[in-house]
Every structure is written in C-alpha cells, then in structure tokens.
Amino acid sequence: MRGESPQGTAQADTGAGSPNGREGPPSTGSTQAPKRAREPSDAFSRLQRAHRGLVWPLSILFVGTYLLTVWLAAYRAEWMAGPGAGPLSVGCIVVLMNFALSFAATLLYCAYANRRLDPLAAEARLFIAEGGEPITAAVSTGGEPR
Amino acid sequence: MSANGLSLLLFFTFVTSTLFITYWAKRRTQNSADYFAAGRGISGWQNGLALAGDYLSGATLLGVTGLIALYGFDGFLYLAGFLVAFLVVLVLVAELLRNAARYTLADALSLRLSERPIRTAVATSTLTISVCYLMAQMVGAGALLKLLLGLEGPVAGAGAIVAVGALMILYVAVGGMIGTTWVQIIKAVLLLMATGLLTVLVLAKAGFSLGSLITSAQTESGLREAFLAPGGYFKNPLDLVSLSLALVLGTAGLPHVLMRFYTVPNARAARSSTTWAIGIIGTFYLGLCVIGLGAAAFLGRAAIVEADPAGNMAAPLLAGVLGGGEDTLGGALFLAALAAVAFATILAVVAGLTITAATTFAHDLYAGVLRRGTVSESGEVSAAKKATLVIGAVSVVMAIAAQSLNLAFLVGLVFAIAASAHLPVLLLTFYWQRLTTTGAVLGIYTGLGSAVGLVLVSPTVIGPTGLVLNSVEPLFPLANPGLVSIPLGFVAAVVGSLLTRDSAADRAFQPLQVRSLTGHGAEEAVPH
Numbered sequence: 001m002r003g004e005s006p007q008g009t010a011q012a013d014t015g016a017g018s019p020n021g022r023e024g025p026p027s028t029g030s031t032q033a034p035k036r037a038r039e040p041s042d043a044f045s046r047l048q049r050a051h052r053g054l055v056w057p058l059s060i061l062f063v064g065t066y067l068l069t070v071w072l073a074a075y076r077a078e079w080m081a082g083p084g085a086g087p088l089s090v091g092c093i094v095v096l097m098n099f100a101l102s103f104a105a106t107l108l109y110c111a112y113a114n115r116r117l118d119p120l121a122a123e124a125r126l127f128i129a130e131g132g133e134p135i136t137a138a139v140s141t142g143g144e145p146r
Numbered sequence: 147m148s149a150n151g152l153s154l155l156l157f158f159t160f161v162t163s164t165l166f167i168t169y170w171a172k173r174r175t176q177n178s179a180d181y182f183a184a185g186r187g188i189s190g191w192q193n194g195l196a197l198a199g200d201y202l203s204g205a206t207l208l209g210v211t212g213l214i215a216l217y218g219f220d221g222f223l224y225l226a227g228f229l230v231a232f233l234v235v236l237v238l239v240a241e242l243l244r245n246a247a248r249y250t251l252a253d254a255l256s257l258r259l260s261e262r263p264i265r266t267a268v269a270t271s272t273l274t275i276s277v278c279y280l281m282a283q284m285v286g287a288g289a290l291l292k293l294l295l296g297l298e299g300p301v302a303g304a305g306a307i308v309a310v311g312a313l314m315i316l317y318v319a320v321g322g323m324i325g326t327t328w329v330q331i332i333k334a335v336l337l338l339m340a341t342g343l344l345t346v347l348v349l350a351k352a353g354f355s356l357g358s359l360i361t362s363a364q365t366e367s368g369l370r371e372a373f374l375a376p377g378g379y380f381k382n383p384l385d386l387v388s389l390s391l392a393l394v395l396g397t398a399g400l401p402h403v404l405m406r407f408y409t410v411p412n413a414r415a416a417r418s419s420t421t422w423a424i425g426i427i428g429t430f431y432l433g434l435c436v437i438g439l440g441a442a443a444f445l446g447r448a449a450i451v452e453a454d455p456a457g458n459m460a461a462p463l464l465a466g467v468l469g470g471g472e473d474t475l476g477g478a479l480f481l482a483a484l485a486a487v488a489f490a491t492i493l494a495v496v497a498g499l500t501i502t503a504a505t506t507f508a509h510d511l512y513a514g515v516l517r518r519g520t521v522s523e524s525g526e527v528s529a530a531k532k533a534t535l536v537i538g539a540v541s542v543v544m545a546i547a548a549q550s551l552n553l554a555f556l557v558g559l560v561f562a563i564a565a566s567a568h569l570p571v572l573l574l575t576f577y578w579q580r581l582t583t584t585g586a587v588l589g590i591y592t593g594l595g596s597a598v599g600l601v602l603v604s605p606t607v608i609g610p611t612g613l614v615l616n617s618v619e620p621l622f623p624l625a626n627p628g629l630v631s632i633p634l635g636f637v638a639a640v641v642g643s644l645l646t647r648d649s650a651a652d653r654a655f656q657p658l659q660v661r662s663l664t665g666h667g668a669e670e671a672v673p674h
Binding site for chain 1 (some may be wrong): 425431432628
C-alpha cells in the first residue's frame with residue numbers, strides 16, 4: 001500500500017536513505033520543494049516514537065520471558081520438575097506459556113502496527129510527497145559525502 | 147512394494163514436480179529483481195509459507211521429534227526458543243529491512259555505512275554461515291537418506307549428497323528466487339500436512355486424552371517423572387543458556403531468513419508474512435510435541451534407540467506404526483511418505499541457503515566490492531549462477547569428505563555467528579545514530595571470529611568428546627559460543643563506534659529512519 005509515495009529514484013534519493021548520505025535539508029535545491037511555508041508535520045516523529053515505544057518493551061518482554069524460562073530450567077530444575085496441572089510439570093506449563101505469549105505478542109504487535117503505525121507512516125509519506133521535510137533540525141551539515 | 151521402493155517413488159514425484167516449477171520459474175524470470183527477489187511479488191501468506199519452508203529443517207522434523215521422544219522436556223524448551231526467535235524478526239527487523247534492502251543484508255547496512263568495507267565484512271560472515279549450514283544439512287541428508295532407505299556405506303551417503311547438491315544447484319541456478327520460493331512453499335505444505343495427520347493419529351490412538359498420552363510417554367520412555375523435568379538432554383546448565391541465547395537472537399541475523407523479506411512488495415506484506423510464519427511454525431511445533439510424545443508412548447525407548455541412537459528415526463517409525471504397523475501397506479506408505487517429506491524439507495532449506503550465498507557473492511563481493519558497481523544487472527545474475535555452481539560443488543565435496551563426522555554442532559554455531567556478527571550491527575544501524583563504519587566492521591569480524599574461534603577450542607571439536615585432538619583438554623568449556631561471542635560482538639561494535647567518527651553514517655541515520663519506517667524510497671515491486 002505504498003501507492004501514494006512518489007515513483008522514481010530521483011525523488012527517492014533526495015527523500016531518504018541514499019547510500020551517499022545527504023547534505024543538509026532539501027531546501028538547498030535537490031528537490032523542487034517550492035516553498036517551506038507549510039507547517040512542518042510531526043507525523044514522522046510521532047511514528048518514530050510510537051514505533052520505538054512498542055518494539056523495545058515488547059522485545060524485552062518476550063526475550064526476557066524466554067531467557068527466564070531457560071534460567072529456571074538450568075538452575076531451578078527441581079522446581080520446574082514439580083507437579084503443575086494434571087499430568088503436566090511446572091516446566092511444561094511455563095513452556096506452554098512461552099508459546100501463548102508468542103502468539104499473543106504477534107497479535108498485539110500486528111494490531112498496533114495496523115491501527116497506529118500504518119496511518120502515521122501514510123501521513124508522513126504524503127507529507128514527504130508534497131515536498132515536506134520529515135526531519136526537523138536533526139540533520140547535521142558538512143563533511144564529505146560517501 | 148517395499149517401503150524403500152515407495153519412498154523412492156514419492157521422492158521422484160516430488161523431484162519431478164519441483165523441476166517443472168523450476169522451468170516455469172525460469173520463464174517468469176526476466177530481470178535481476180526477478181532472479182534475486184522474485185520480482186518482490188510474493189504475497190504475505192505465500193512468503194509466510196516460504197519462510198516456514200526455509201526455516202524448518204530436516205533436523206527439526208526428525209531430530210527434535212527424537213529429542214522429545216527420548217528426553218521429553220528439553221525438546222519442548224528447545225522448540226520454544228526457535229519460536230520466540232521469530233518474534234524478534236517480526237518486531238525488530240522484518241519491516242525495516244524490507245524497506246531498506248534491495249537483495250542483501252549489506253544493501254541495508256551500506257545505506258549508512260561505507261560500502262566496500264561493510265559489504266566485504268557481511269559477505270564474509272554470510273558465506274561462513276551458508277557454508278557451515280550447508281555442510282550440516284548435506285551431511286545430515288546423507289546420513290538420513292541412508293537411514294530412511296536402509297542403505298549402508300560411504301558410497302550410498304555420497305550418492306545422497308550428490309543428488310541433493312545437484313537438485314539444489316538446478317533449483318537455484320535455473321529457477322532463481324521464484325523457483326526457490328515455490329519449492330519452499332510446496333515443502334511447507336507437505337510438511338504441515340504430514341505433521342497434521344500424524345498429530346491427529348497420535349491423539350486418536352491415545353483416545354484424544356493428552357493425559358493418558360503423557361502418562362504412557364513417561365512410562366515407555368523409561369524416565370517416569372524425569373520425562374517432564376529439565377536436564378534430560380542438556381546436562382550442563384551454562385551450555386543450555388548459551389545455546390538458547392544463540393537460538394533466540396540468531397534467527398534475526400540469519401541471511402537466508404532475512405532474504406525472504408526482500409521478495410514481498412512492501413513492509414505490510416513483510417509483517418503479514420512473518421505473522422503467517424509464526425502461526426505456521428508455532429502450530430507445527432505444537433504438533434511436533436504431540437508426535438514426540440506419541441513416539442515415546444507407542445514405540446518405546448529401546449526401539450527408537452535401536453534404529454538410531456540420536457533418535458532421528460522416531461518420526462518415520464511412528465508414521466509406520468500409525469499407518470498400520472510393519473509389513474502392512476499402510477505402514478509402508480506412511481513411512482515412505484514421511485521419508486519423502488524429510489527429503490523435500492532438506493532440499494528446500496539447502497536451496498534457500500545456496501541462493502543466499504550466491505546472491506551475496508554476486509551482488510556484494512563481485513559487483514559491489516571487486517567491480518565497484520560497474521556490473522550490469524544481467525552480469526550480476528550470470529555471476530550468481532556461476533557462484534551457485536561453485537558453492538554447490540564445494541559444499542558437496544566438503545560434505546562427502548566430512549560425512550563420517552557428527553556435524554550437528556554446526557547448526558548451533560550458525561545461530562551463534564548470526565547472533566554475534568549480524569544482529570548487533572543490524573540493530574545498531576537501525577536504532578543507534580552513533581554507529582560508525584569502523585565500529586560495525588569491527589563488530590562483525592569480532593562476532594564472527596570469536597564464535598568460530600571458540601567453537602574450534604570447544605569440547606565439540608577438541609578433547610575427549612571432540613572430533614580431533616582427543617588427548618588435550620578443550621580450552622573453552624561450552625559447546626556453543628553464544629554466551630561469550632554475542633556480547634563481544636555488541637561491545638566491539640559499540641566501542642569501535644565510540645572511538646571513531648563517521649559523519650556520513652551520522653547524517654544518513656535520519657534518512658534511513660524515514661525510509662525504513664515509512665517505506666519512502668524503498669524498492670518497488672516489479673510490474674509484470
């Protein structure tokens with residue numbers, strides 16, 4: 001669904017991520033951004049914050065849970081071997097919880113990305129397509145381009 | 147007709163249909179984006195199946211079933227690690243990489259970092275990973291086909307390795323990424339059908355009572371309560387921690403897994419394909435747990451160990467029993483079908499590894515570093531085809547030479563290299579503005595060097611339990627280097643960056659953020 005983003009490498013190179021790095025904001029002339037009178041959209045910085053705010057806590061949660069499980073299996077083996085529910089040991093329950101957490105985290109991430117991140121990304125793309133500069137004052141200048 | 151004859155018949159059916167697909171894929175391949183990235187036209191669910199086909203190896207199907215049947219709990223824990231690992235891919239890597247890369251991991255990194263050093267470093271680690279994994283898979287394939295077909299001697303093993311090598315070269319050199327993708331999709335479907343059927347049959351035989359299945363697995367495994375307790379297989383706690391760390395962090399750095407994300411049209415499709423893959427892989431693993439329990443309950447420890455001490459025959463033998471038992475047509479058919487699925491599984495994985503290695507060689511080393519971007523698109527494709535032949539031939543020769551060795555440790559090593567050399571630099575490129583080229587290159591070589599170096603002096607390679615120098619003591623106590631090499635890789639990349647300046651990498655950080663998060667400027671799908 002990136003249909004609304006501009007086609008062509010010339011635009012892409014000036015917009016973002018050219019392997020050559022970039023020199024300063026595009027008002028120096030490489031894009032034909034005619035006027036910078038538009039209010040700067042903060043869609044991109046909101047996207048960046050929303051993305052980081054989810055992915056790091058979530059990653060720490062599920063990697064941490066798994067490593068805790070491994071630590072329990074390695075160093076608290078007698079506890080993990082104890083009776084859990086029905087025929088299952090405590091360890092089996094903990095491992096099954098890892099499976100359940102994996103599925104839940106997947107659904108949570110997808111729901112958040114679809115509802116929150118995708119609209120922000122679309123807004124930021126639209127803003128760039130209209131000649132806006134997504135990054136405010138974050139780009140240092142000078143130095144040799146690669 | 148014997149089970150072996152049936153197996154061969156099913157093998158040939160699979161091979162013939164994949165060769166048709168390869169021919170069809172060749173006709174659809176018109177440019178380099180088609181050859182290297184399937185024209186970026188693979189849909190979410192297709193790529194989800196292909197990811198599962200790429201990731202689930204014969205070692206998982208046969209080895210982990212045996213592990214569960216013989217040791218119980220440790221097998222469950224191992225599977226959970228492989229699943230959680232895919233979440234790291236989904237949440238931290240897949241979409242950003244789809245938007246940043248073209249054909250290889252180095253493409254994404256070189257958007258910020260100096261191109262030639264970073265391409266050389268990533269190509270070195272990618273080729274090391276691919277060759278080690280290919281060796282493990284092909285030696286495993288040789289041993290497996292001998293077991294499954296009841297053959298003896300090194301000639302039969304070599305024959306199996308040559309057959310696998312020849313097919314994988316054909317798939318990749320002729321069919322490119324489109325052919326490889328569809329081989330992986332078909333394999334995933336076959337694998338899911340086979341495990342689904344076996345799971346249902348195991349549950350039916352246990353009267354659909356998980357409790358009675360577990361109770362008889364505990365009894366028949368001879369382990370009783372210990373069957374559901376940790377420590378049956380992983381005796382050294384620190385070894386377990388080290389291996390688990392490598393598994394959970396390594397998947398997100400495996401180049402042949404990451405390469406699948408360059409075949410979808412956009413980040414949304416990358417997300418949905420990872421979601422499909424997690425669903426498929428998780429369900430498959432849960433089925434595998436039931437099958438492992440079934441093997442313990444219905445075969446018993448003695449029969450499993452007698453067929454193969456490592457337990458690799460547990461799944462095929464169980465299939466035979468569920469099909470009606472020895473000397474019945476149903477039993478022979480089931481055993482043959484499972485053998486054919488295992489063969490398909492191996493082929494799909496080695497094809498994925500080979501196209502990754504060939505792409506890295508042609509795109510990063512040849513076109514990017516040696517010829518400094520002066521190679522035409524068709525020149526890159528023909529270089530990749532030649533590289534496929536060379537990589538295929540080299541891995542066949544190495545696998546035949548090493549076929550008497552137990553190379554199962556190479557799988558753990560591959561995950562450790564990916565977690566130590568690739569993941570730190572991949573994450574830092576996307577999430578840390580201060581990363582410099584020097585730091586990244588240092589991180590990659592430190593991660594790669596320490597992972598490989600530590601394994602070479604570990605108990606799996608030297609010392610009484612190792613492959614060589616049985617009289618000396620191993621210098622490193624752990625079988626898997628992850629616990630040391632992963633932190634080393636991260637520290638080297640961070641310290642190397644803090645000690646140097648790289649204004650281009652600094653300036654390119656925000657534009658890469660824009661590209662990777664919004665998809666602005668990302669590679670488009672090829673219209674057909």
